Amino acid sequence: MSTATAPASIAPATSRRVPITPVTQSSSIRSEWIKFTTLRSTWITLVIALVGTIGVGALASWAIDQHWSHLSAGDRLAFSPVTQSLTGVYLAQLVIGVLGVLVISGEYATGMIRATLTASPRRLQVLWSKLAVFVSVDLVLMTVAAFGAFFVGQALLHSHGTTLGAPDALRSVVGVGLYLAVVGIIAVSIGFIVRSTAGGIASVVGLLIVLPAIAHVLPASWQRDYVRFLPSNAGGALYTIHPDPGTLSPWTGFAVMCLWALVGLAVAAVLLQRRDA
Numbered sequence: 001m002s003t004a005t006a007p008a009s010i011a012p013a014t015s016r017r018v019p020i021t022p023v024t025q026s027s028s029i030r031s032e033w034i035k036f037t038t039l040r041s042t043w044i045t046l047v048i049a050l051v052g053t054i055g056v057g058a059l060a061s062w063a064i065d066q067h068w069s070h071l072s073a074g075d076r077l078a079f080s081p082v083t084q085s086l087t088g089v090y091l092a093q094l095v096i097g098v099l100g101v102l103v104i105s106g107e108y109a110t111g112m113i114r115a116t117l118t119a120s121p122r123r124l125q126v127l128w129s130k131l132a133v134f135v136s137v138d139l140v141l142m143t144v145a146a147f148g149a150f151f152v153g154q155a156l157l158h159s160h161g162t163t164l165g166a167p168d169a170l171r172s173v174v175g176v177g178l179y180l181a182v183v184g185i186i187a188v189s190i191g192f193i194v195r196s197t198a199g200g201i202a203s204v205v206g207l208l209i210v211l212p213a214i215a216h217v218l219p220a221s222w223q224r225d226y227v228r229f230l231p232s233n234a235g236g237a238l239y240t241i242h243p244d245p246g247t248l249s250p251w252t253g254f255a256v257m258c259l260w261a262l263v264g265l266a267v268a269a270v271l272l273q274r275r276d277a
Helices: 025-037 040-066 073-078 081-085 089-110 112-119 123-160 169-194 197-215 220-225 231-236 250-274
Strands: none
Touching: 025 040, 025 123, 040 081, 040 089, 040 123, 081 123, 081 169, 089 112, 089 123, 089 169, 089 197, 112 123, 123 169, 123 250, 169 197, 169 231, 169 250, 197 231, 231 250
């Protein structure tokens, strides 16, 4: 005869409550910093912008030094050693513009933006976090690149170079970093507005490069009244030593460019809140 054994008593599992903390702006920034810095393509692109800014300026400075004896008197009079060493800003604005779009459009392309907005329901918080991370890195790195391009360029110009203490030299060098920071703001805004890599890059290139190039064939009255207010033309006055007649003054031009960036941010903020991810 078999005896039944009572089942062993099972101790009730203790429930543990996991504390739920709200997503703050600082935690959102940390999250965006991790995403930004863990992508190898981000650092490759930033290195291209850094090396390109210094390298193009160095090449331009070396070339003008080698051909100095062939320059006309007018060319020598209009020559600016500061501007010559900062020629790489034109390449840098393209690279920064493309990267600023990719920071946003890449998440829309992969669908990661849904997870981002789910983790951080306050959508404007995401916008400010992405902007803070990208523009901070952009400003610091491109300011370093501008100073590097200046010193390398002046060394290659030899007796035709100048120093950082020359009139408007420091303003021009610092202006490159500020200009490229605002380019980054415009690119991030366009990324949120367009949400497409191809469309966003085309928009940035069109706004910063194509429109100013087309403007040169427009009537002189248009160039005087309208073209100087384009973002790259207005902001470019900040790092230009000898601006063309009719262009805005350095800080006025930079203010106009910042206004472009603020309008872009406002549109991006409204669309981010109203559209589905």
